Amino acid sequence: MKLYHNNNSVCSQKVRVTLAEKELAWESVHLDLAKGEQSNAEYMKLNPEGVVPTLVDGDIVLRESSVIAEYLDQLSDYNPLAPTAPKDQAAMHLWLTRAIDIHAAINSVTFATLMRQNQLRDSTPEQVKARIAKFPNPQIRSKRIDLYTNGVNSPYVAGALFTLKRMFDDMSAILESADWLTAGQYGLSDIAVIAYVDRLDRLSLSGLWTERYPAIDPWLRANQARPSYKTAIGDLIPSAAAERSLQVGSEAWPEIKTIWAGI
Numbered sequence: 676m677k678l679y680h681n682n683n684s685v686c687s688q689k690v691r692v693t694l695a696e697k698e699l700a701w702e703s704v705h706l707d708l709a710k711g712e713q714s715n716a717e718y719m720k721l722n723p724e725g726v727v728p729t730l731v732d733g734d735i736v737l738r739e740s741s742v743i744a745e746y747l748d749q750l751s752d753y754n755p756l757a758p759t760a761p762k763d764q765a766a767m768h769l770w771l772t773r774a775i776d777i778h779a780a781i782n783s784v785t786f787a788t789l790m791r792q793n794q795l796r797d798s799t800p801e802q803v804k805a806r807i808a809k810f811p812n813p814q815i816r817s818k819r820i821d822l823y824t825n826g827v828n829s830p831y832v833a834g835a836l837f838t839l840k841r842m843f844d845d846m847s848a849i850l851e852s853a854d855w856l857t858a859g860q861y862g863l864s865d866i867a868v869i870a871y872v873d874r875l876d877r878l879s880l881s882g883l884w885t886e887r888y889p890a891i892d893p894w895l896r897a898n899q900a901r902p903s904y905k906t907a908i909g910d911l912i913p914s915a916a917a918e919r920s921l922q923v924g925s926e927a928w929p930e931i932k933t934i935w936a937g938i
């Protein structure tokens with residue numbers, strides 16, 4: 676199996692966590708998103724939107740991180756990550772489906788803060804424009820322009836915080852009386868959202884949950900303590916990048932906190 680992915684991409688992280696939990700062998704094809712490698716013509720034959728991850732297993736080409744994670748779980752009986760009762764499976768599918776919206780929200784927060792600052796530091800306006808122009812979907816292009824222009828004042832950020840509030844409300848309701856999101860056992864529901872909550876943590880935005888949602892932090896730390904987290908996320912983020920993320924996020928937090936208070 677070949678995974679086209681990026682070390683820092685949240686949806687790639689979900690897939691790598693699943694691969695690690697299942698102890699499956701895979702070949703890595705790393706794409707540098709900042710350089711725009713996801714828009715290479717060859718890669719776009721596999722993934723026409725020009726995004727990661729893509730899994731190629733023989734003649735099967737899979738996109739969408741939640742779909743890939745579920746596929747990987749079904750490849751072997753080792754460490755099953757899906758519950759068996761129909762009601763628990765439905766709950767798990769809800770988390771896997773919601774992850775698409777949650778991903779879009781995390782993308783808004785990340786590009787309004789860290790990625791915006793990185794682009795301003797590393798690229799000329801012409802280079803940024805040229806990279807955005809390569810996204811085939813006009814909605815993705817206009818969203819990206821808005822986030823780079825307006826930062827945390829972009830309406831996409833308020834929308835993202837609304838989605839995240841719903842996520843924390845529902846996670847919290849479960850985690851107040853359980854260690855994991857579905858059927859009291861670690862599995863795909865947790866994997867569906869861990870990379871997103873971890874990204875907020877890495878952006879110094881844990882204030883979103885520490886006061887309002889005390890059940891989130893123990894769940895996050897329990898995920899971060901798993902060997903799969905270390906292999907799939909922790910070890911792949913260089914310390915300079917991790918520090919910059921904390922720094923840029925903490926500068927954005929006062930403004931985000933004000934918007935959050937009104938959500």
Ligand SMILES: N[C@@H](CCC(=O)N[C@@H](CS)C(=O)NCC(=O)O)C(=O)O
Nearest residue numbers: 684685686708726727728739740778
């Ligand atoms: N819903 C898709 C989202 C895919 C996606 O947007 N991937 C991001 C990385 S997490 C990407 O490749 N972005 C390219 C870019 O922003 O330049 C999934 O979960 O697989």
